Amino acid sequence: MLHFTTSLKIPCVHLGTRISIQVYLYGAKSRHESSQGTSYNKHSNTPVKRKKGPAPKMLGNEVCSVCGDKASGFHYNVLSCEGCKGFFRRSVIKSAQYSCKNNGRCEMDMYMRRKCQQCRLRKCREAGMLEQCVLSEEQIRLKKLKKQQEDETARTSTVVTPTPPPEPATLDPQQQEMIEKLVAMQKQCNKRSFLDRPKVTPWPQSQDLQNREVRQQRFAHFTELAIMSVQEIVDFAKQLPGFLELTREDQIALLKTSTIEIMLLETSRRYNPAIDSITFLKDFSYNKEDFAKAGLQFEFINPIFEFSKGMNDLHLDEAEYALLIAINIFSADRPNVQDHDLVERLQQPYVDALRSYITIKRPNDHLMFPRMLMKLVSLRTLSSVHSEQVFALRLQDKKLPPLLSEIWDVNE
Numbered sequence: 001m002l003h004f005t006t007s008l009k010i011p012c013v014h015l016g017t018r019i020s021i022q023v024y025l026y027g028a029k030s031r032h033e034s035s036q037g038t039s040y041n042k043h044s045n046t047p048v049k050r051k052k053g054p055a056p057k058m059l060g061n062e063v064c065s066v067c068g069d070k071a072s073g074f075h076y077n078v079l080s081c082e083g084c085k086g087f088f089r090r091s092v093i094k095s096a097q098y099s100c101k102n103n104g105r106c107e108m109d110m111y112m113r114r115k116c117q118q119c120r121l122r123k124c125r126e127a128g129m130l131e132q133c134v135l136s137e138e139q140i141r142l143k144k145l146k147k148q149q150e151d152e153t154a155r156t157s158t159v160v161t162p163t164p165p166p167e168p169a170t171l172d173p174q175q176q177e178m179i180e181k182l183v184a185m186q187k188q189c190n191k192r193s194f195l196d197r198p199k200v201t202p203w204p205q206s207q208d209l210q211n212r213e214v215r216q217q218r219f220a221h222f223t224e225l226a227i228m229s230v231q232e233i234v235d236f237a238k239q240l241p242g243f244l245e246l247t248r249e250d251q252i253a254l255l256k257t258s259t260i261e262i263m264l265l266e267t268s269r270r271y272n273p274a275i276d277s278i279t280f281l282k283d284f285s286y287n288k289e290d291f292a293k294a295g296l297q298f299e300f301i302n303p304i305f306e307f308s309k310g311m312n313d314l315h316l317d318e319a320e321y322a323l324l325i326a327i328n329i330f331s332a333d334r335p336n337v338q339d340h341d342l343v344e345r346l347q348q349p350y351v352d353a354l355r356s357y358i359t360i361k362r363p364n365d366h367l368m369f370p371r372m373l374m375k376l377v378s379l380r381t382l383s384s385v386h387s388e389q390v391f392a393l394r395l396q397d398k399k400l401p402p403l404l405s406e407i408w409d410v411n412e
Contacts, residue, residue, distance in 0.1 A: 065127040066120065067113045076133040078124070083113070088124045092134040096121070171360065175353040178241075182322035185239045189232040197281045200224045215295065222294040225280050226263070233262050237329050242346040246339065253336040254343070258329050260383040261376070264307060265328070269321050271308035278308065303382055311375065317361075320372070323354040328376055 062071040064081035075085035090096070098118035106112050106119035113120045135143065171179070201220040208214055237243050237255060246254070270279045277285040291301045316324075330347035332340040358369045 066123050066129075067108055067110050069110050076129040078128045080124075080127070080129070084120070084124060087113075087117075087120060088129050089134050091117075091121050091124075092131045093136060171353070171356055175349075175356055178349065178353055179319045179323065179357065182326060183318050185236055186318065186322050186325075189235045192235070193228045193232055194281050196228060197283075200228070200281075203284070215293075218294045222291075222296075225284070229263050229266060229280075230259055232266075233259055233325075236325065240326055240329065240346075242342075243329070245346075246342065250337055250339055250343065253334050253338075254329055254331065257334045257383075258331060261328055261379040262325050264304065264379055264382060265311070265321065265325060267304060268308035268311035269316075271305075271312050273309065273312055276305070278305075307378070307382055314368070314371070314375075316372075319357060320354065323350050323357065324372060324376065326350040327354065327373075328379070 058071070058073065062079055063069065064071045064084055065078050066080055066084040069081040069083065071079045072082045072085070073079070076088060080088075091098075096117075098116075098121060100106060100116050100118040102116070102119075104119060104122065106116040108116075108119055108123040201217060201224055203221050204214045204217040206214045234255065237251075243251065267278055271277075272279055272285070275285065275287070277287045277290075279285045288298070288301050288305060291304075292298060327347055327350045330343050330350065332343035332347070337343060354372070355369050358365075358372070362368050
């Protein structure tokens with residue numbers, strides 16, 4: 001089990017008491033400055049144009065320099081509301097001439113701005129609004145047109161450099177050679193068993209379930225198929241690089257426990273979902289009822305078929321099965337294994353090759369590699385529960401090679 005620990009370091013910041021806040025005050029010193037919100041030349045009493053650049057950040061409580069309403073920003077060089085902004089613009093564009101009933105002496109506020117246009121326009125100019133800042137309708141149209149042309153030019157002139165596709169992952173030459181050898185070794189072992197097929201006791205044609213001789217014939221048939229499967233596994237393991245470097249005791253320890261699991265892997269590889277059967281030696285197909293007729297219990301048969309269905313859903317190929325079998329054989333945590341370090345070193349190249357092979361074959365399925373390894377974990381549970389019934393398929397009077405006899409526990 002992997003434990004992930006994340007340490008998030010947050011620097012401790014001490015806030016001092018010296019906080020500098022720049023606040024823009026618009027005419028706080030006098031009533032005149034408060035109402036107009038602009039600076040004047042002390043000699044000519046003419047408004048001074050605000051310096052170019054971004055407008056100061058507003059605090060949200062500023063008032064219009066013309067009428068005292070809530071200001072929306074700097075318009076035509078003056079802090080003003082939307083109403084006075086629009087009024088000044090319309091007046092300039094139309095070259096409007098207004099008249100005042102009070103001889104130009106109206107005090108401008110939010111009420112009077114609607115009553116006297118002349119005084120409102122005068123107040124706009126006194127506050128510092130500049131006519132040269134107002135664009136005509138034609139100028140606005142030309143400005144929009146120019147902006148559209150610039151955007152279009154930018155879109156057409158921008159050269160989009162396509163991101164080169166990532167280079168496809170590849171197996172290194174050693175991994176490629178290893179996988180090809182594993183697949184060839186597996187085919188060779190299967191071919192040898194196929195050639196020995198005539199030696200297997202024939203499956204009885206009689207359907208009489210009560211006939212003892214028929215039951216014994218079915219049992220012998222399955223037992224001989226099982227022994228052939230074990231022989232295949234032993235032959236395959238002996239050809240794995242490094243296996244024969246292990247002591248005979250470690251070879252026996254590895255095969256004794258892994259054999260049942262590999263038999264179940266091979267069974268799942270031969271599962272045919274179309275007929276819900278398992279095919280051995282190309283021609284012998286067996287469903288659940290056939291296994292039961294050979295003397296196996298359904299509580300043992302059903303998990304085997306369920307595991308086979310699950311493996312079939314992964315759609316593994318010959319290379320993936322061969323790598324899984326090699327990984328399964330070199331499991332250092334088997335009982336009675338002495339040289340754990342050597343076994344782990346022998347297993348690692350197969351783990352790396354399987355990970356690389358899956359990355360290339362299934363680039364979009366990032367969970368396939370751990371999913372396959374979890375299948376090996378579930379195999380252990382399945383084999384440990386049903387090992388007694390698997391090893392019940394043995395012939396006490398059959399002469400087996402010494403290594404196979406020790407794995408198969410013939411003398412127990």
